[in-house]
Amino acid sequence: MxxxxxxxxxxxxxxxxxxxxxxxxxxxxxxxxxxxxxxxxxxxxxxxxxxxxxxxxRVATVSCPDVGQRLTNVPEPARQGVARELAALDRQITEAYARLAATGDAQARDPGFVRTAIVGPLGEKRAATIDRIRLGVQRAGGSFDTALERLAPCTTRSxxxxxxxxxxxxxxxxxxxxxxxxxxxxxxxxxxxxxxxxxxxxxxxxxxxxxxxxxxxxxxxxxxxxxxxxxxxxxxxxxxxxxxxxxxxxxxxxxxxxxxxxxxxxxxxxxxxxxxxxxxxxxxxxxxxxxxxxxxxxxxxxxxxxxxxxxxxxxxxxxxxxxxxxxxxxxxxxxxxxxxxxxxxxxxxxxxxxxxxxxxxxxxxxxxxxxxxxxxxxxxxxxxxxxxxxxxxxxxxxxxxxxxxxxxxxxxxxxxxxxxxxxxxxxxxxxxxxxxxxxxxxxxxxxxxxxxxxxxxxxxxxxxxxxxxxxxxxxxxxxxxxxxxxx
Structure with a gap:
């Protein structure tokens, strides 16, 4: 003004x-x-x-790319199912964070623990979920940007x-x-x-x-x-x-x-x-x-x-x-x-x-x-x-x-x-x-x-x-x- x-x-x-x-x-x-x-x-x-x-x-949190922000083309019939899968991604991160917060001793003993026991499995779960999103979009007649598949891996941040x-x-x-x-x-x-x-x-x-x-x-x-x-x-x-x-x-x-x-x-x-x-x-x-x-x-x-x-x-x-x-x-x-x-x-x-x-x-x-x-x-x-x-x-x-x-x-x-x-x-x-x-x-x-x-x-x-x-x-x-x- x-x-x-x-x-x-x-x-x-x-x-x-x-x-x-x-x-x-x-x-x-x-x-x-x-x-x-x-x-x-x-x-x-x-x-x-x-x-x-x-x-x-030390490691403070799990950092994962936000798939939902980049999903801009979802046919209306697929949106409910996609929303549920996006919610599953949030739940997976929440569970991984809880595991990160609860395993301080294991992390101290094994420098590779976070990668092998938390971040790696999380990435695998996310990859499967993103693939279900792809199937839902394509079955509804939409196109899926395969670049979204590269958003599955996560990292950690101090x-x-x-x-x-x-x-x-x-x-x-x-x-x-x-x-x-x-x-x-x-x-x-x-x-x-x-x-x-x-x-x-x-x-x-x-x-x-x-x-x-x-x-x-x-x-x-x-x-x-x-x-x-x-x-x-x-x-x-x-x-x-x-x-x-x-x-x-x-x-x-x-x-x-x-x-x-x-x-x-x-x-x-x-x-x-x-x-x-x-x-x-x-x-x-x-x-x-x-x-x-x-x-x-x-x-x-x-x-x-x-x-x-x-x-x-x-x-x-x-x-x-x-x-x-x-x-x-x-x-x-x-x-x-x-x-x-x-x-x-x-x-x-x-x-x-x-x-x-x-x-x-x-x-x-x-x-x-x-x-x-x-x-x-x-x-x-x-x-x-x-x-x-x-x-x-x-x-x-x-x-x-x-x-x-x-x-x-x-x-x-x-x-x-x-x-x-x-x-x-x-x-x-x-x-x-x-x-x-x-x-x-x-x-x-x-x-x-x-x-x-x-x-x-x-x-x-x-x-x-x-x-x-x-x-x-x-x-x-x-x-x-x-x-x-x-x-």
Whole structure:
């Protein structure tokens, strides 16, 4: 957005929305900070907290190419079966990671143990699964890129070679994975936000035809604890397909088996009863030694997602327009994922995490670090979804190619895409500040994730299914196009 120095001072909530909107257009200019610190592993001498200690470098996680990201051409009849096979790949990695974490003694005795007992068998299982994907695609009349077969082998990474922040996490000095459950976060994943240089830039300049309105939908903070570890977008029909816990607001009947018909009958936590959309995100936990209801459950403590679940104190869901033109209404059942739950091993290409603190949002946004906020300030997670649609599909094989981000410089959609309302979400948490000292972190907090992703902040992501009735989708677009402020 262009700056207007004659405007009156805007309230904090409006400034926060403006910051998120700028980030959504790629104007955030996030700085990939290069902090030099030690990584850590659990201190087994401590009790009742998440204290960590420095450790010598060792294997931290399993790193496998993400097959799903590269599957862009799957015939509709084959998609359900392919989704199940992709979920099987995730399960195989989870099981391999668990074996990696449980065999430290064997690894110390035998330098080849990880290769022969973990990574090798994992690659063989993946090869068989990818071949089943090939058969499913070809039987449905589609073509299969044989290059995907080369994605079967996996490697391992030490803690200082993960890619969640685009490079080494600790300068290559030491390794370890830390955290209350032994899979992160570590001290190097945190930074005092008061010591980070401003990195938020303004977005594209508005044109005379811009859609300048905003539409806010109020759906609560999931105070009723509507949780599950499914993900109906990427793993339909697969229980625990996410391997981590989600908060749900909006539609109240979302699980792995939800259909479009189910969603229309699901009820909603939103004040506008016409908003049956599903807004869901990984829970945030504080690792202060306490445990929650799922400490012995799949997707919870059993898969490295440990600690006390934090409910947001605020959850703001706002649709904004395009700086360069009008928007069309979102199609019913449009599915969109922003961010990358596997950024630790995939790298930052699809990462879209925004971490900040109240009072800092229009100055500092972080992708690869969790902020430590000063007294009186609270942690903020912001999500800025793709705002360009291909005009035909409500989903795609990899859940990405049917939507796109607007150009960060001009604000325009890519050729062949149409501007739709841009969904922005802002979650605020009262987080006890972590304490960093002598390369150690106590009372860390972290986002839930796949266990092998080590709870890195860059893995934060958000999911959305657009389900509206009573003309709500058209009302949202009309509000934005007319430059109104609606709720």
């Amino acid at each position: 262009g700056r207007n120095t004659r405007k009156r001072r805007t309230p904090p909530a409006a400034r926060a929305l403006a910051a998120v909107a700028a980030l959504a257009l790629g104007g955030g200019g996030l700085v990939w900070a290069n902090f030099h610190a030690s990584a850590h592993e659990p201190d087994r001498r401590a009790s009742g907290d998440s204290r960590t200690k420095a450790a010598t470098a 803690a200082n070679r993960t890619e969640a922040g685009g490079g080494p996490q600790d300068g290559g000095q030491r390794g370890g994975i830390g955290g209350q459950a032994g899979n992160g976060p570590v001290a190097a994943d945190f930074v005092d936000i008061t010591k980070v240089a401003p990195n938020v830039r303004g977005g594209p300049r508005r044109t005379g035809d811009a859609s300048t309105g905003t539409f806010t939908t109020r759906c609560g903070v999931n105070a009723n604890k509507n949780h599950n570890t499914d993900n109906v977008i990427v793993a339909p029909g697969v229980t625990n397909g996410a391997h981590h816990l989600h908060d749900y607001v909006g539609n109240q009947r979302v699980d792995a088996f939800a259909s479009d018909r189910t969603l229309l009958r699901g009820g909603t936590s939103c004040r506008d009863r016409g908003d049956l959309s599903s807004y869901y995100w990984p829970v945030l936990r504080v690792q202060d030694g306490t445990r929650d209801f799922d400490q012995n459950a799949d997707g919870g403590g059993r898969e490295g997602n440990a600690g006390r679940i934090l409910t947001p104190v605020q959850a703001e869901i706002t649709y904004v327009g395009s700086p360069v033109g009008k928007v069309v209404a979102m199609p019913r059942f449009l599915r969109v994922i922003t961010g990358d739950a596997k950024a630790t091993t995939n790298g930052p290409a699809n990462a879209n995490a925004h971490w900040s603190c109240t009072g800092f949002e229009d100055r500092v946004q972080l992708t690869d670090r969790y902020p430590i906020c000063p007294r009186g300030s609270e942690v903020v997670r912001s999500f800025a979804f793709q705002s360009c649609w291909d005009g035909r599909n409500t989903d795609s094989a990899n859940h990405r190619t049917h939507v796109a981000y607007a150009d960060p410089a001009s604000g325009a959609c890519p050729e062949g895409f149409t501007a739709i309302p841009r969904l922005t979400m802002r979650l605020v948490y009262a987080v006890p500040p972590p304490v960093i000292g002598n390369g150690q972190v106590r009372n860390a907090y972290a986002v839930d994730g796949f266990p092998e992703q080590l709870h890195k902040p860059a893995t934060d992501h958000d999911d959305f299914i657009s389900v509206t009735r009573n003309g709500l989708a058209d009302r949202i677009a009309d509000c934005l196009n007319r430059g109104l402020s609606c709720a």
